[in-house]
Amino acid sequence: MTRPSQPTDRAPVVVGTPGSFARSVLDERHPALIERVRRATPYPPDRQRALDALLDEITGGPIGRLDDDEPGAGAWRDEPYYGQRWADVPFLWAESFFYRRLLAAVGYFAPGPWRGIDPFAPFKNAELAGAGVDDELSALDRLAALTPAERDRTLLLSSLWGNRADLGFRLSAGEAGLGDRVPGLVVDDSPALWSVLAAGEPGTVCLVADNAGPELLPDLVLADHLLATGRAVRVVLHLKPYPYYVSDATTADALACLDRLTRASGQAAEVGGRLRRAVTEDRLVLRAHPFSCAPHPYDRMPADLREDFASAALTVMKGDLNYRRLVGDRHWPATTPFAEVTAYFPGPVAALRTLKCDVVTGLAPGTTAELDATARSWRTSGTHALVQVSA
Ligand SMILES: O=P(O)(O)OC[C@@]1(O)O[C@H](CO)[C@@H](O)[C@@H]1O
Numbered sequence: 001m002t003r004p005s006q007p008t009d010r011a012p013v014v015v016g017t018p019g020s021f022a023r024s025v026l027d028e029r030h031p032a033l034i035e036r037v038r039r040a041t042p043y044p045p046d047r048q049r050a051l052d053a054l055l056d057e058i059t060g061g062p063i064g065r066l067d068d069d070e071p072g073a074g075a076w077r078d079e080p081y082y083g084q085r086w087a088d089v090p091f092l093w094a095e096s097f098f099y100r101r102l103l104a105a106v107g108y109f110a111p112g113p114w115r116g117i118d119p120f121a122p123f124k125n126a127e128l129a130g131a132g133v134d135d136e137l138s139a140l141d142r143l144a145a146l147t148p149a150e151r152d153r154t155l156l157l158s159s160l161w162g163n164r165a166d167l168g169f170r171l172s173a174g175e176a177g178l179g180d181r182v183p184g185l186v187v188d189d190s191p192a193l194w195s196v197l198a199a200g201e202p203g204t205v206c207l208v209a210d211n212a213g214p215e216l217l218p219d220l221v222l223a224d225h226l227l228a229t230g231r232a233v234r235v236v237l238h239l240k241p242y243p244y245y246v247s248d249a250t251t252a253d254a255l256a257c258l259d260r261l262t263r264a265s266g267q268a269a270e271v272g273g274r275l276r277r278a279v280t281e282d283r284l285v286l287r288a289h290p291f292s293c294a295p296h297p298y299d300r301m302p303a304d305l306r307e308d309f310a311s312a313a314l315t316v317m318k319g320d321l322n323y324r325r326l327v328g329d330r331h332w333p334a335t336t337p338f339a340e341v342t343a344y345f346p347g348p349v350a351a352l353r354t355l356k357c358d359v360v361t362g363l364a365p366g367t368t369a370e371l372d373a374t375a376r377s378w379r380t381s382g383t384h385a386l387v388q389v390s391a
Contacts, residue, residue: 006299006344010330013091013359021358021380022091029172030058030098033246036171040122043106047114050105058086058098066101071109075290076100092329096295099244108242118243123167124253128213128260136217137260140267148229155225156190156352156387158218163319163354164382165214167247179383186355186371186378187338187362189389196314196348196391197231203313205232208292209239210319212253219318220257224271227283234283236308241288245321251286297328299344310346314391317349320356327361338362339390348391355384362388 015022034055038048057064062083066073076097081089107114118124127133136158143151161181197205205226209219219237226232240248249257258279261272278284291305301309309315317326326349327341338361342349358379371378378384 003346004343006297006328006341008328008330010332010336013324013329013331013357015087015089015091015094017087023087024172025091026058026086026094026098029168031055032171033168034102036123037102037106037119041106041117041119043114047106050107051102054101054105062086063089063094063097064101066104070104079295090295090329092297092324093295095245096293100293103242118250118252120167120243120246121252124212124247125256127165127167127247128256130214133214133217133260134264136214137264137268138266140221140271143267151225152194153190155218155222156193159215159222159318160185160352160385160387161354162215162218163210163352163385165247166211166245166320166356166382168245169320169356169382171246179381181385182375182378182383185386186360186367186384187364187386187388189350190387192389192391193314193316193350193387194231196350196389197226200313202230202233204234204236204311206236206238206309206312206315208315208317208322209237209249209254210322211247212249213247213257215247215318216249216253216257217260220254220261220275221271223284224275224278227278228274232313234285235278236285236287236312238292239286239288240292241290242293244293248321251288254286297325299328306346309349312347315345315347315349317351318353320353323351323353324357324359326351327359329359332359332361334360334363334368335365336361338388342390345390348389350387350389352387353385354382355379355386356382360386362386 013022015026017023034051038051063081063086065082066076081093086094103109106119108117109115143154146154207219207223209216223235223237226235237254239254240250243250258272258276261268262276275284279286289305291301317323332341341361355378360379375383
């Protein structure tokens, strides 16, 4: 079936002028992150100098290329933004390239002793070991007392709100920035999500993961629930092929979560055991496609990934960045139909996201005005959330 291409009649979000959300990420979050990475790991002098050079460049210089001898540099060679100011290029591209440059600076891909050392692992590990996670896991023991419909909703919402566990976001917002959740979702298409899964024979669900630890754990619990209730015969969990956006989940992070589950007690350990078995039986498949770290929207996805999503009964996109990539990171009026901007997607797709950037689509007329009147930073503070489905 030929699908329409994504509309392009609105400009992409560029980093832009001081005062914009995107600019604050580049001016505040990225320099703070370089500092945190340096403090967390004792890098040798050459790596320290590379981090200094990156900091100088992002705060003053034009965008430089990856060195020619950097493994994988070819994938970035033909991008059109080198030599331009960081402020003048698409936000999506600038952030993604920043993370790739940070990995180059710490020698993540280069042959030698630092190859494969995740600079964000100290933060991710600390979060996964936290007492908050113990509480979340022991809460699973209370699920048995719920009706099946309540259990569906609880597990879906727990995966959705898990998206607040975003270490990059906390770097600029601080704990104080994580205001109280606003429980009424700005869009709630969850009935449509369950209907898509109930229609026809159960098939594959692609779950495009976002953050590790406290977000990935409820995502895994949801995956187990879909398998255990026969909503899916297979869950394909899309992870990042390398460390990205601070807390985005890699294969190592997914294995750490499985370990955390199985070492817990009660229901959490049961879930962990089932999921470990599901991996060995190919019912839970871990994928780490290179496009998952690409600086482009999903309408530019390569054919093999398109085929994966096309053959799924449903693709669930977790989180804010996946949302931006799904809808195209453009200045859409908030009432632009979600189905219209995702019509290019090769199969049914759902977005589960807390709002942490300016881009949003699919709001009912009047909702924007209502939210503007009641919650000043509802678009970016992570206090509001949505479930959107296009089938
Ligand atoms: O994808 P996630 O983890 O939900 O959020 C990613 C994020 O923290 O990074 C971007 C800015 O750096 C924003 O889109 C968003 O705030």
